[in-house]
Amino acid sequence: MKISKPTILVIVGISGDLSKRKLLPATDEIFRAGELPEKFKVIGVTRRDIAMQGVELYKMDLEILEEYKKLARHLDSVEKDWGTPAQRLFYLSVPPQVSQSIVRQLGQSGLAKVPDTKLLLEKPFGFDLQSAKDLIDDINKYFTEEQVYRIDHYLAKEMTQNLIIFRQSNSLFKRTWNKDFIERIEIVASEQIGIEGRATFYEQTGALRDLVQSHLLQLAALTLMKIPPSVSNGVVDSNGGADNSWWKNIPDERLRALEQLHLLSEEKIIDCVKRGQYKNYREEVKNPQSTVETFVSLQLESGSPDWQGVPITLTTGKALDKKMTEIRIFYKKAEHHESNQLTLRIQPKEGIEICLWTKKPGYDRTLEKHPLNFSYEDHYASLPEAYERVLVDAMHSDHSLFTSSGEVLRSWEIIAPIQEFWKKGGGSDLTFY
Numbered sequence: 229m230k231i232s233k234p235t236i237l238v239i240v241g242i243s244g245d246l247s248k249r250k251l252l253p254a255t256d257e258i259f260r261a262g263e264l265p266e267k268f269k270v271i272g273v274t275r276r277d278i279a280m281q282g283v284e285l286y287k288m289d290l291e292i293l294e295e296y297k298k299l300a301r302h303l304d305s306v307e308k309d310w311g312t313p314a315q316r317l318f319y320l321s322v323p324p325q326v327s328q329s330i331v332r333q334l335g336q337s338g339l340a341k342v343p344d345t346k347l348l349l350e351k352p353f354g355f356d357l358q359s360a361k362d363l364i365d366d367i368n369k370y371f372t373e374e375q376v377y378r379i380d381h382y383l384a385k386e387m388t389q390n391l392i393i394f395r396q397s398n399s400l401f402k403r404t405w406n407k408d409f410i411e412r413i414e415i416v417a418s419e420q421i422g423i424e425g426r427a428t429f430y431e432q433t434g435a436l437r438d439l440v441q442s443h444l445l446q447l448a449a450l451t452l453m454k455i456p457p458s459v460s461n462g463v464v465d466s467n468g469g470a471d472n473s474w475w476k477n478i479p480d481e482r483l484r485a486l487e488q489l490h491l492l493s494e495e496k497i498i499d500c501v502k503r504g505q506y507k508n509y510r511e512e513v514k515n516p517q518s519t520v521e522t523f524v525s526l527q528l529e530s531g532s533p534d535w536q537g538v539p540i541t542l543t544t545g546k547a548l549d550k551k552m553t554e555i556r557i558f559y560k561k562a563e564h565h566e567s568n569q570l571t572l573r574i575q576p577k578e579g580i581e582i583c584l585w586t587k588k589p590g591y592d593r594t595l596e597k598h599p600l601n602f603s604y605e606d607h608y609a610s611l612p613e614a615y616e617r618v619l620v621d622a623m624h625s626d627h628s629l630f631t632s633s634g635e636v637l638r639s640w641e642i643i644a645p646i647q648e649f650w651k652k653g654g655g656s657d658l659t660f661y
């Protein structure tokens with residue numbers, strides 16, 4: 229559905245890697261798809277002189293309040309030229325230490341209060357429960373929750389959205405999506421890359437904060453949440469448009485799922501959490517004592533009556549043999565029946581696979597396991613990038629694929645016992661790979 233509102237997208241941190249690799253290509257794609265409003269402008273805020281196509285560069289010092297007031301006047305003049313007010317999206321593509329002060333100055337300069345102003349933020353949202361609370365309180369002083377769009381790009385991946393639709397629309401799986409039929413769940417995100425030169429960031433972060441607190445807990449929430457009831461199938465309404473009212477319930481359901489999720493044993497962390505570090509990590513970050521984990525695997529369970537007793541394992545690591553994110557659902561083995569495994573491939577080769585038991589051809593009556601496979605690539609030339617969805621949804625004021633402050637806080641709460649344990653432990657449980 230084409231965006232109709234005139235829109236100014238202000239990217240703060242336009243010279244950064246994310247803008248070049250994801251945001252600007254995403255706006256190009258949305259334009260090519262014919263979805264951008266007629267009146268649309270990208271303003272790239274920067275301190276440096278850089279050349280960039282299709283973007284109006286706006287040089288300013290982000291530490292000076294007066295400069296924000298000048299920016300406000302500039303945005304007013306764009307709207308005046310257009311002869312209409314526009315929605316303004318401030319996309320902060322900057323390190324977390326900087327974003328807090330920018331938020332404050334957007335507030336103090338009056339920019340936050342201009343009608344139809346939105347704030348798009350990248351993770352990390354804090355580094356533990358307390359810092360996340362402080363950050364949220366700080367933002368709440370200037371912006372309402374409705375104005376804030378916290379990005380978790382995993383939620384916007386095509387296959388992640390399909391997980392919701394798959395659960396909603398296939399009665400075979402819908403009816404068996406619970407502890408009576410499912411034995412355990414594994415969510416794995418393995419990466420081949422290391423820390424890619426981000427030594428300072430990674431030394432303060434580690435795999436638990438970087439991937440588990442955000443992406444993996446969100447995937448777990450989507451796997452475990454109750455699917456909101458709906459009269460339609462949740463994809464299109466009777467007018468052929470997106471059924472947004474149904475999607476609007478998704479963040480609340482994710483939050484409820486997170487509220488019920490906890491570590492398998494908060495007392496014996498050592499039994500349910502394993503961590504590791506890849507071999508030349510310490511040299512890479514120039515810290516021979518570093519105990520920062522580049523791999524972590526943890527076991528959780530849900531207190532929901534639908535899921536009691538089903539172990540949920542989250543695993544992620546860098547410098548592993550391949551790049552792959554999957555949700556694996558292991559069905560129970562019943563008497564005289566084999567178990568089945570359903571795999572939702574988030575990336576790469578996005579798709580769904582279920583293993584079936586069949587008779588091996590021949591005179592013997594032996595069983596064989598074969599996959600039944602759906603791959604998007606067999607049907608579509610390409611899939612939209614997550615950042616296209618992020619921008620389109622923010623322009624449509626659709627929060628369903630963004631993380632609420634409640635979800636952020638609950639995710640930190642879930643991993644807090646691990647952070648505490650590691651702080652005290654001194655790293656003796658760290659293994660090297």
Ligand code: BG6
Pocket residue numbers: 381419438439
């Ligand atoms: C980011 C993490 O959020 O996600 C990175 O900070 C990680 O460390 C990246 O590499 C993975 O994203 P994707 O989409 O490539 O799986």
